[in-house]
Amino acid sequence: MSLKINHSLTGLVREKRPVIHCITNYVTAGDVANTILACGGSPIMADHPEEVSEITALSDCLLLNIGTPGGTTKAAMEKAGREANRRSLPVIFDPVGIGASRYRTETALSLLREVKITVIRGNASELRILLKELTGKNAGSGNDSVSPTRGVDASFSDEIREDTLESLTVATRALSAATGSVTVMTGAIDIASNGEETWLIRNGCPQMSRITGSGCMLDGIIAAYIASTGPAPSQHAIFEAAALATAAAGLCGERAAKKAEQTLSGTGSFRCCFLDEVSLLDEDTLKGGINIEVS
Amino acid sequence: MSLKINHSLTGLVREKRPVIHCITNYVTAGDVANTILACGGSPIMADHPEEVSEITALSDCLLLNIGTPGGTTKAAMEKAGREANRRSLPVIFDPVGIGASRYRTETALSLLREVKITVIRGNASELRILLKELTGKNAGSGNDSVSPTRGVDASFSDEIREDTLESLTVATRALSAATGSVTVMTGAIDIASNGEETWLIRNGCPQMSRITGSGCMLDGIIAAYIASTGPAPSQHAIFEAAALATAAAGLCGERAAKKAEQTLSGTGSFRCCFLDEVSLLDEDTLKGGINIEVS
Amino acid sequence: MSLKINHSLTGLVREKRPVIHCITNYVTAGDVANTILACGGSPIMADHPEEVSEITALSDCLLLNIGTPGGTTKAAMEKAGREANRRSLPVIFDPVGIGASRYRTETALSLLREVKITVIRGNASELRILLKELTGKNAGSGNDSVSPTRGVDASFSDEIREDTLESLTVATRALSAATGSVTVMTGAIDIASNGEETWLIRNGCPQMSRITGSGCMLDGIIAAYIASTGPAPSQHAIFEAAALATAAAGLCGERAAKKAEQTLSGTGSFRCCFLDEVSLLDEDTLKGGINIEVS
Helix, strand or coil, X not given: CCCCCCCCHHHHHHHHCCEEEEECCXXXXXXXXXXXXXXXXXXXXXXXXXXXXXXXXXXXXXXXXXXXXXXXXXXXXXXXXXXHHHCCCCEEEECCCCXXXXXXXXXXXXXXXXXXXXXXXXXXXXXXXXXXXXXXXXXXXXXXXXXXXXXXXXXXXXXXXXXXXHHXXXXXXXXHHHHCCEEEEECCCEEEECCCCEEEECCCCHHHHHCCCHHHHHHHHHXXXXXXXXXXXCHHHHHHHHHHHHHHHHHHHHHHHHHHHHCCCCHHHHHHHHHHHHHHCCHHHXXXXXXXXXX | CCCCCCCCHHHHHHHHCCEEEEECCCCCHHHHHHHHHHHCCEEEECCCCCCHHHHHHCCCEEEEECCCCCCCHHHHHHHHHHHHHXXXXXXXXXXXXXXXXXXXXXXXXXXXXXXXXXXXXXXXXXXXXHHHHHHCCCCCCCCCCCCCCECCECCHHHCCCHHHHHHHHHHHHHHHHHHCCEEEEECCCEEEECCCCEEEECCCCHHHHHCCCHHHHHHHXXXXXXXXXXXXXXXXXXXXXXXXXXXXXXXXXXXXXXXXXXXXXXXXXXXXXXXXXXXXXXXXHHHHHCCEEEC | CCCCCCCCHHHHHHHHCCEEEEECCCCCHHHHHXXXXXXXXXEEECCCCCCHHHHHHCCCEEXXXXXCCCCCHHHHHHHXXXXXXXXXXXXXXXXXXXXXXXXXXXXXXXXXXXXXXXXEEEEHHHHHHHHHHHHCCCCCCCCCCCCCCEXXXXXXXXXXXXXXXXXXXXXXXXXXHHHCCEEEEECCCEEEECCCCEEXXXXXXXXXXXXXXXXXXXXXHHHHHHHCCCCCCCHHHHHHHHHHHHXXXXXXXXXXXXXXXXXXXXXXXXXXXXXXXXXXXXXXHHHHHCCEEEC
């Protein structure tokens, strides 16, 4: 089945310079801001409940990430999320480390009840735990039970490999059906679904899991791409933009890994090269490098 | 009109190693700390109201940045600011994103009422909004009305270009007159004023607006330079140090851009090279490269 | 006196991928996460009192750093620390800037009363202040009185030099005796002691004090190494792992400095190269490069 994809988003982001309101963790906030700038967007970080509604109102997209939830995170995310919903702005949600504590899980579930989410992005452990919490059903990995997360990394049984791909695809699709959101499950292979369509993205490289914030930075690119699809994009256009952004980030990772390897460098240089590649990416490079197939 | 500038500050900072107490945002805190270290200062980040007065008392300069205001930010900044005033320490203030929310605007205005500020640094949108809030007057950009910020970036009509330079110079000077502070408005061209003297700084490069924290890092250099002018520097000496620091940061940006372009790199490498240049800058390089003129 | 050291920890960390729960400052949190990943561990940052116990329970080691104490830091650290003690997990503690404010000092002292600490790591000023607070005794630097910190940096009289080495060794040993913890005092020379054994580590380079977070990143490596020694390591094994981690970080600094100097680069490149070296370090390189002697 052949795929028609609109690669021009790469350039559109740089033209439109969408403002992305980020309520995110303090560990990778700088990396997320730099990634959004590198792909062409304009980030603003603001998380005080007193100001988030106004900030969201000035923005083109809202990005929520529960990586380091604090005392006012839940209130801030819900206020900003409701404002985004009122204005029909896209909302990207990353349930970092869900399942690692009841507090984190409740924060995520409460948010999903209060706010309509456009895209959910996480690793296999995170998204399986979310699915279990929402539906009571286990799915994925060929296991009967959901394994606890290993910190913020996917557990081994939840790695997306050829032998786990089918069951994790089922889980990704089921989460989309349960939430009405586009879901993107990332790992060695990435899976994107809008409940009806499901695509596999075979870009990326192992080095991405050896730096912190690969997922958070991808969230930023997804936000910028989706904010540039409007106005009033179809569910398919959102799904396509999320998948394209995921492939773009993976491709930038591949290109960065090649450069870092040429100079026999490690993860410090890789991290620097990744941002380079995001800032240099153009439509032709993207077209020639992405590897997306229909599941 | 010829300018006599004391370039030796570059070396003085490395000799004196001034301690800079930073109450700043969590997005670029690490970048600010690294920049202060690179130019020769010693940063300490501390923002809990229970400890800020003591920390300020041990420091040579206070740097306040409202990039991500939290519940205790206002109290902490006002306590630290009053302690700095009591000890006649310089206070640098960056009203990041003022106007993006009423909460941020009130935080900035309250601070200006409670604390005597030595230097205010911001982009054209931020400083015009501040001027409007303080005086009720619009100035700059040839527009009648102050345009809302685009996130934390200056809006297009507020970019400092040849055609907006005159009116934005008027605004910078007016803000200095209204506050009694040295004001530094940064953009493609930078404008520094102490109300009586106004200088234009034509250093810098477009890449600086494609990484997060260019402004915050400049704040750190301004703080370190001013902290090294004492004891009891004149208003002109403070103004000169702020302008020189702005030119120095711009020059480091130019040199970093050249290096990054030579290797066909993007914003990740530029960011790394910028810090390199700040750490390598010496008096001769500064003397030969800065481009300051009297307005 | 010849030293028998188990260099295989370098590889063991990569094999075991220990999860390190970090309650740390927002300035260097990203650097600490990247360093832990680079040496083979898996970091999770979480500091809300509502979730820290559960996060610690899922982890292999707890890392506490009071670099930017907030309103809930003390409660979170004590809760997490008690959970770690209950499970016999190692606890690494970095009293950043202790003495710079009463609030910071009280936070550190309260933590030491409530939680059994495995390793304390700090510069000479920090550890001397801690010793003074705990025992009422001055020790180290040949001075009679403990000098106040210069921000978060050691004061000049507290630099570890050949002429201060003996008295600072006495202080390091005394702090270990007073706390029952392994203590690591870092500077131009590093001193590690478990009260009975004391080792000097002559790795490292001056550039490490020109980037922020060198100490915090070392804490992360110590945590990962100690978390890989178990189960139920002896006091000597813990001491050895802490000393080896300190030497490893110093060696990575030396190698990074060499690379940065070859390209005439500054602190930005050094920072990037340091992370590279941590990610590339193997047993043979470590064996050939570390410089540890018995005091």
